[in-house]
Amino acid sequence: MSGQEETAWSASSKDSKKLPKSSEKLASEPSNQPDPDPIVQAEDLPVNQENLPYRESTIPPWRFAFLCVGLCLGLFMAMMDASIVATSLYTIGVEFNDLEHINWVALAYSLAFLGCSVFFASMSDVIGRRNAFVVAFVLFFAFSLGCGFAHNMATLIACRTFQGIGGAGLFSVTMITFPELTPKKLKGVIAPLLGMIISFGGILGPVLGGVFTKYASWRWVFWLNGPLGFVSMLLFYAAWPKAEHLPTLQQRSWRDLDFLGSFLVVAAAVLVTFAFQSAGTDVEANNPWISGLFIGPLVTGSICWVGLFLWQHVFERTWPRKMAAIPLGLFRNHIFAAAALHTVFLGFAYLAALYAIPLRLQVVNSKSPIMAGVMMLPMLGATGVGSVLTGILSSKTNRLFETMTFGAVLVTLGLALESTVSDSQVLEQKFLGFLVLLGLGIGMINSAATIFTTIEAPIPEHAPAQGIIAQSRMLGGSIGIAMSSAVLAGQQRAHLAGVVSLSDLQDLKEAEQRLTPAQLTAIRTAYNNAFTETMKVCAIVTGIGVLIALGTYRHGRVPLGDQRAQQVKAEIERRRAERELDVQGHRATRVVV
Incomplete structure (x- = not known):
């Protein structure tokens, strides 16, 4: 976008010929127009020609079905691990002889999940949806196993923190990718499916945690993610659609990210939540709501919230074509x-x-x-x-x-x-x-x-x-x-x-x-x-x-299908206007998914 350097990636003529006829109907310029600027191609995402500013997913149904299972398993694991330790905490505390810090096994995951959801979503615009999912999966999978093999409370809490970061990525990227890759005729069933997975994961977590803790070991609460994660990653990676079937999104560069805004999001959310959770779990204090452990993080977190929205206002006015951590335009709707x-x-x-x-x-x-x-x-x-x-x-x-x-x-x-x-x-x-x-x-x-x-x-x-x-x-x-x-x-x-x-x-x-x-x-x-x-x-x-x-x-x-069509039309017009500005300024815009 604005300020983005020209890239060295280029598209082959072979990739260009693969574009489906249905996509050609969206062309905004005649096909014989010259192509003066470089086109960007990510490893996992297709290239769009200059005369094809936007295209929706055309993924084959069988491939989408397998991809759906892989994504749903990832989403299920992310939500399940937010609650699965509820019935295992005491057993873990007794084994490590540390009941004082046992609540942090649950809090570490939820705070990391809370803090990183927005940043992972923004990062997927830079490295691509597939790569973002893989990064999240590797974090979640590796530190799930680390939790299972932990031999002391400090190691377990540290692993749960990184597992929560991975869980945030699995959740955010899945919720983004599903609507983008779902074929048009199936868009009506995706939201109910996602709603069920979110709820099922949270409710089944304590059930599975209790079963494994009683009949096997609390360590299987975390090791369970091994076989589930293997199936999820295998199906996801194998079923990821070919370039010509993917929708076309505009990839950002790292310099387009709002790092200060992302930091303020993490600080504001985590500090405020930490304040309430610290007060809520302090059984021995007569009045935990006046303790420094509550007031300090709450005041600091509140200041971060105010600073976040002030910074977002400045950021959007100063760099209107970059990507704010919290786009204020969303809240004007x-x-x-x-x-x-x-x-x-x-x-x-x-x-x-x-x-x-x-x-x-x-x-x-x-x-x-x-x-x-x-x-x-x-x-x-x-x-x-x-x-x-x-x-x-x-x-x-x-x-x-x-x-x-x-x-x-x-x-x-x-x-x-x-x-x-x-x-x-x-x-x-x-x-x-x-x-x-x-x-x-x-x-x-x-x-x-x-x-x-x-x-x-x-x-x-x-x-x-x-x-x-x-x-x-x-x-x-x-x-x-x-x-x-x-x-x-x-x-x-x-x-x-x-x-x-x-x-x-x-x-x-x-x-x-x-x-x-x-x-x-x-x-x-x-x-x-x-x-x-x-x-x-x-x-x-x-x-x-x-x-x-x-x-x-x-x-x-209007019907949801018509509203979606209006979105697509608005995006085509936005890209056309943006492209004209880029041409006038002799800049190349990377158009990828």
Whole structure:
């Protein structure tokens, strides 16, 4: 783009002849025009002629099917590892004789994931989607194995951090690549599929973690990514389409990246989240919200957020043709802005519930970790139904506004009803029914948010838009988990101080054998109260989310296919205008995917 040097890469005439006839119809100039400027070709991406400014994917169905499996496995692993250690933490802490720092096994992954989602999305515009996926996979695969072979807590936490960076890349690149490579006739099914994978990964994580920890070893929680990752990478690399079938995107150079903005994104997101998580997991402090470990990172992170948006404003005015870390133009579209903000609120409730529900089933209702996970299956199934329903409802007419709003209402209703469940040790059947409402709403919202991001963001900004949505979900979720932990810690201080020791709370299953009935009743009361308060807070948050979802309404809506066609037309016109500026300035623009 602007300021970009002329490249030395060139296209062969053989590659030019491979361009399909369907793509030639998009030509903006006669085919006999001279080609004065060099054309760029990336190893994994096709070259476009000067008279072919934009082309959509023409990948064969069989190749897309295999590629789909490879990408879905990568996305599933990234989401699964955000929650899979939930049922393994105590076992890990006992083996390493370090229960004090055990929460960092979970926090390291989520903070790294949160911090790197946007940067990985931007980086994929520089090195190409395929290369970005491979880099993310290598990081995730290598450090997953490293986690499994770790012999002390410090090594495990370090490996989890780099695994989280890889997970952020797998998530972001998959969410970007799928809409770009999906054949036109299948675009309606991709968003529901992605919504299901995101939800399934999060919900199945604790189930699989409990199974491996009980019947094998906690190390298999991480080693599981070995065979899954091998299949994912094999299918992805083998099925990557040939150059002539890929859509044409404009590749950036490293100098086009906003490194200061990317740093501020990481610092702002990680520091604010770290502040809430530190306060939420501090069980022993009487008032963790006034401690320096909370106030310091929160204030610094807030300053970074302000600095980020000020810098983005300066960056876009000074270098309008470079790539801002957070394109402010996206937020001038009230629909995208509302969808992104709503994702923060949904992520808050979704991940908080994902951790609180199995914990309640285990402590209050005396279920095993495996059975607690199995009882999440109604929510899992409903999530799949909600994702598919979103695709069906908007297959011909754009009903995303209604879908997201109604989904938010269902989630709010499900959370509010969960707060009414009694503290009886015998589980009430309505508990599982309320999970169905919760899962149905989550599935509808996740799919709607994915579609909104695809159709509302201009084609050149698809990558940062998907990164923003990924980061929004994890930002809200991390704060939600911290809130849930803080509520539980408050209940423990209020009801269990002097009644039960901290070591007994860390392993309730073993402690049950030596605790008195009165102590067990106090524990169940504290945990049930914490669950009830958590569900109420989450219901309030998603209730606000219902109001935010109203901001996704658009006057004069058109079918999704027509809106996508308008995007393509706008991109063709943008490239034509940009090309004219480049010719006038005697600059060459690299046009690749």
